[in-house]
Amino acid sequence: MLDVLYREHAALLCATARHRYGIPYEDVRALVHDIFASLLERRPQVDDMRAFLLGAVQNAARYYWRKRRREAPLLDEHEDTADERTAAGIERWSTRISLAAALAQLGPKCRETLRRYYLDEEKPGDIAHHLDTSAAYVMQLLSSCRKRAREIYCRITRAQA
């Protein structure tokens, strides 16, 4: 159980701790380790372990920054979840990190094509030129890669749906 949980979620928690809560790189792994260690002791029974862990990392980050309140100010996202705005913020983050996890699982060609098209806003013709293929093939590739990304994304977020 631990191996599965860890394989599926550890990287996600590290990225969340670092990017959402600003935990310094050198402390991230220890923090995530401690979250899992505490989890082993308590064994919470919840339906959606991924959501639980994302909530747990928020609480752990809050504690982390409270201990270091002289080093950096506490931000909104470090505060309690018991208001609609903060809860919505966590849920938005959860969507973004799920998409990131889906992109990380895509093959390199798909990821490259989607990235050029959506993030870099390249035209299909330019992408075709770069990949040494036709614009029609790029259109087909975009369609299948988008579907594949969606499949992975839905699998990751299935427990929440």
Add this chain to the structure above:
Amino acid sequence: MNEWDEEDWKRFEDALRDREPWELAAELELPPPDTTALRELAGRLDQERTAAQQRLEPLLTSLETFERAGVERDPAFRSASAVSVLTSAAMALYEREPAFALAVATAAVNIGASLPEHLLPVPAVLGLARVERGKVLFLIGRYREAEEELRLADETFDLDPFATDWERARGALIRANVYVETLRLDEAVSVARAAALVFRVFGDPSRFLAARLVEGGVLLLQREYRTAADVLEGLAEEARRRDDRLHLARALQTAGNCYIELGEHEQAARRFTEALALWDELGLNVERVRTSWSLGVLDRAMGDLDAAAGRIDGARRSFEALGIVNDAAIARLELAEVLLLAQRPDEVPDLLRNVVVSFTSEGLMQNAKIALAYLREAVEAGAIEARIVRHVRDYLQELPARPESVFLPL
């Protein structure tokens, strides 16, 4: 997989235009941190828990066996694992055998509270034991003690850097229910809403429903029967969709009570009957007794006083057997009222001579005794009437919520 509509695809494509997921994706490809230390910890905890389970299992067969064993005094059980195993055992027992559950949860708390720091590295383990003890105390109507235990639970969670809002919200949910029972309705709604949000964020739909149900219950107490019934029907639907039978039954039970007040007796009967079947299926005897009591109240509302007396008497006997003293007393008074209305006064004096209530607060107990003495006087004088019994019942029912209120005879 769910079908996506145009709007879903648009949101997905918009998200793909955001830089952050792409940057995070690169980081997510890095190998996860090493698990060796965690595996060792998991192995050690498994061993400890299995050992505690094996030692405790033979003692958890009955309240008598458990009390005779004196686990709190036995050094073999001085471990965080024993606290966890006892907490889980109390959770499994509290609906079926509340007195046994209380003994087990109390042992978990006492053991956990006596452990030095190195034997209790995660204080939240004790915090959860306190939450469960608070829950049992709530269930048997010892509200003040339940609140105190929940306060101690929060203090314990404060000692644990990795305690989560989810654990605190579990305590808050019980606190909200205590507030409902003691008629602090605004506080109940506010605490329950905050807890519901946490459960939503932490992916705990079952407790999310439980927290939302508190709001339905409050609307009922505020006599907003139609709004309450609508809210509860919505929650019942959600619970049905999730195959969450426990909260489906709770929503149906409370909705049924709303329909009695609205005079929609058939709707009420349908909800209670379904709830009853669910309690049977879930093996939750205390809840079954409450629904059966509600069916008695429905019979009374429909004018079938003999059927009402039969059902309320059954509920009264069951509460007495389960040691749920105050509910047994209220059922006894309601039964007396129904018997008087049914022109069956002969059975009433014996019933009313033996009303027993239990409050830990001396002041409450004193007030309750005054009300019961008034009742007994009326019985002995042969002047007992349904309205007198009703007056005493209303007073006792509201006493935990209004501890300062003085009993005024009719």
